[in-house]
Amino acid sequence: MTGTARARRRTGGKGRAGLRKAALHLALLAGSVLFAFPFVWLVTTTFKGDEEIFSERLNWVPKIPWYSSESPYIDQRAYQPPQRPAAVSREGWERLEPALRVALWQRAEELATEAKLDLPPEAREQVARGLWEQVRDSLPPETVAREAGAAAEAAAHAVSVETLSSVWARAHKQLAVGRLRLLDASNADALARSAVEWIPWAEKSSSLAMIGDRRVDGEAAKGVYYDDRHGALTLAAEVPAPERVERISLSLHDDESWRHVNLLLLTPGGAYRSKHPFIMGNGEWQDVTWTFTPPRDRRSLEIVLVPTMAVETLPTDKWVLQVVVSPTSPTRATFDKFARNYREAIRYVPFWTFAKNSVLLVLLNIVGQLLACSMVAYAFARLRWPGRDIVFVVLLSTMMLPPQVTMVPVFLIVRNLHAYNTLVPLWLPSFFGSAFFIFLLRQFLMTIPRDLEDAAKIDGCSYFGLFWRIMLPLIRPALAAVAIFQFLGSWNDFMGPLIYLNDLRLTPLSLGLFQFQQEHAAEWGMLMAGSLLMTLPAILIFFLAQKHFIQGITLTGIK
Incomplete structure (x- = not known):
């Protein structure tokens, strides 16, 4: 009975230990997820x-952007599924x-007809979702809570031509070409009174054509149809050869297909x-300027034109512009x-x-701290000189x-040394060492047996040789560990550059x-991207050097 009881106690103890271990791991995992969430949200x-x-x-x-091999197309992810109003029960919403x-x-x-729109059947789901999103908040709760048919009829009557046009502009994606301008230094247009005719073709098909004159988002334009299965789409136009043109501006309504648009210009x-390339990712009108x-x-959005080898015969008295829309996936x-x-x-930036x-x-600060702190720590830990302990306490x-x-x-x-607005005050102090790093290295050096020094001295090694070898x-x-600490401190240092620098060319x-x-307080996407690029090196350094970091803090100098 005694042996059985002991075995049961051992089994119960192992079970409780396993449960404690599992609970500890779950707590660590939950903490990791909790503290990693802000970073995941940033990414x-x-x-x-x-x-x-x-x-x-x-x-x-x-x-994920909606992909369509042809354009115009309906973006099936433009509007999310409709939300149930608070005044409607789940059964009523069904x-x-x-x-x-x-x-x-x-x-x-x-x-x-009144809005001058051609609604295809595949647009039914997105149009209905968009209209409900537009009129949902304008309907009183008692109206929405009525019988399904009456509530739906009330929602439909709340839709206006402007509402439909707004929903259609978001769901319907179309490439359209507007005004072409050839601008000189004074922004004078060489084509102010000239009509430009665009001719479309594809690599594998000659059936592409302009949809024709129409109004896209309130502006006169020529709509374009293309299909990725026909290869790259090229829109070509011929204009009289102008004089002293510095920029070419094309009003373009992109179809948010994330295709690349390039310009090939043939001149005498x-x-x-x-x-x-210009990437079509906005779904609205904008002036693309080369x-x-x-x-x-x-910060200019202008795209530079560079000389290239002509694969076609150059014109003699005109300019040929070829706007190429590349296929995507x-x-x-x-x-x-x-x-x-x-x-x-x-x-x-x-x-x-x-x-x-x-x-x-970062490099200068790391080199300075390693050289200065290691030599000073060696002097405090391995050399005997008067007042050593007192100086160490003062340090x-x-x-x-x-x-x-x-x-x-x-x-x-x-400022008196005329080093303001230079990088010198941001790295020179590191060559004088840091009290914390000196303390860390001194404690590490004191764990090394003196027998190693005595053996080296017998062999004729100098003090510097002892230190170096x-x-x-x-x-x-x-x-x-010192290098990792200094990297993080120098990489994230904000106050030092803010105090000592006034030149954008020297800014870290x-x-x-x-x-x-x-300058861009509301540009959260760009700000988060810049912040991630800023934090990524520190994260990589931590994970790649984690082993050395822990060893530098916990180990002694004895091998």
């Missing part, structure tokens, strides 16, 4: 457009929702092509949509200049001084993102 926000960020309904996951689809679509067909003097000279403002369209905020963030400054400061006491106390005196010193290899884990990423936020 997903970088993939969202403004319509998703500022939507009435919270969008947890970024939308009856009301089908009635709403029928009534709203019938109302749309009635108003289509040579051929030119666009340096990078220029022969790079714009001075980095669902994967490529998704990538272009997700990368938009990153492209815009890099374009709006001199990102690579900021990154270069940050990398330079540690400097850690009790808040940085705010020394901020003004240090700034005055920097014996001690440094043994304290590499601690040096790695930490201060550059702050200036970007001041």
Whole structure:
């Protein structure tokens, strides 16, 4: 009985230990998910457009762009499924929702002629969803709570021509070409009184044609039909050869298909092509401008034209413009949509200049701290000299001084040394060491047996040789920890650049993102993209060097 009881106690103890271990792991997992959520939200926000960020309904996951091999097309993800009003029960909503689809679509067909719209059958679901989203909040709760047929009829009567046009503009995607302008330095248009005729064709088909003159979102234009199965679409136009043209501007209504648009220009003097494509991702009117000279403002949307080899015979007395719409795929369209905020963030700020400054400061600070702190720590830990312990206590006491106390005196010193608005005050102090890093390395060095030093001294090794050949290899884990700490501190340093720098060319990423936020406070997608690019190196360093970081804090110098 005694042995059986002991066995039961051991079994029960193992079971309780297993439960405690499982509970601990669950708690750690829950904590990881909880604290990782803000970062995951930041990452997903970088993939969202403004319509998703500022939507009435919270969008947890970024939308995948709707892909269609042809255009015009109906975006089947333009409107989300209709929401049940609070005044309607679940059973009542099951009856009301089908009635709403029928009534709203019938109302749309009635108003289509007045709105000058051609509603295809495949637009039925999106039009009904959009109309309900527009009129839902304007209906009184008692009206919506009525019998399904009466409520649906009331919702349909609330739809106007303007409402239908607004819904149609969001759901119906179409490529349209507007006015073409050839501008000189004074913005005078060389084609002010000339009509431009566009001729479309595809690589594998000659059946493409303009839809014809029509009004798209209130502007006169020529609609275009194309199909990816026919290859790249080319819109060509011939204009008289102008004089002193600096920019080419084309009013374009893109179809939000995320296809790439390039310009090929043939002139008597040579051929030119666009340096990078225009990506159709807005679904609205905009002026696409190509220029022969790079714009001075980095934030300009103008696309530079660069010389290229002509594959066709150059004209003698005219210009030939070829606007090429390249085919796309669902994967490529998704990538272009997700990368938009990153492209815009890099374009709006001199990102690579900021990154270069940050990398330079990080490298100089790490090198300075490793050299200075390792030598000073070696002197405190391995050398015997008068007043060593007193000086070490004084060194540690400097850690009790808040940085705010020394901020003004240090700034005055920097200004008197004529180092203001330079990078010098941001890296030179590291070559004088840090009290915390010196303390960390000293404690590590003190764990190394003196027998190693005695053996090296017998072999004739100098003090510097002892430091360089014996001690440094043994304290590499601690040096790695110092490097990681200093990397994070220098990379994220904001106050130092804010105090000592006044030149945009010297600004690091930490201060550059702050200036970007001041200029574009409402551009949350771009701001999150820039913030992610800022935090990504620190995250990579932490995970890649995590092993060395832990060793540098916990291990001793004994191998």
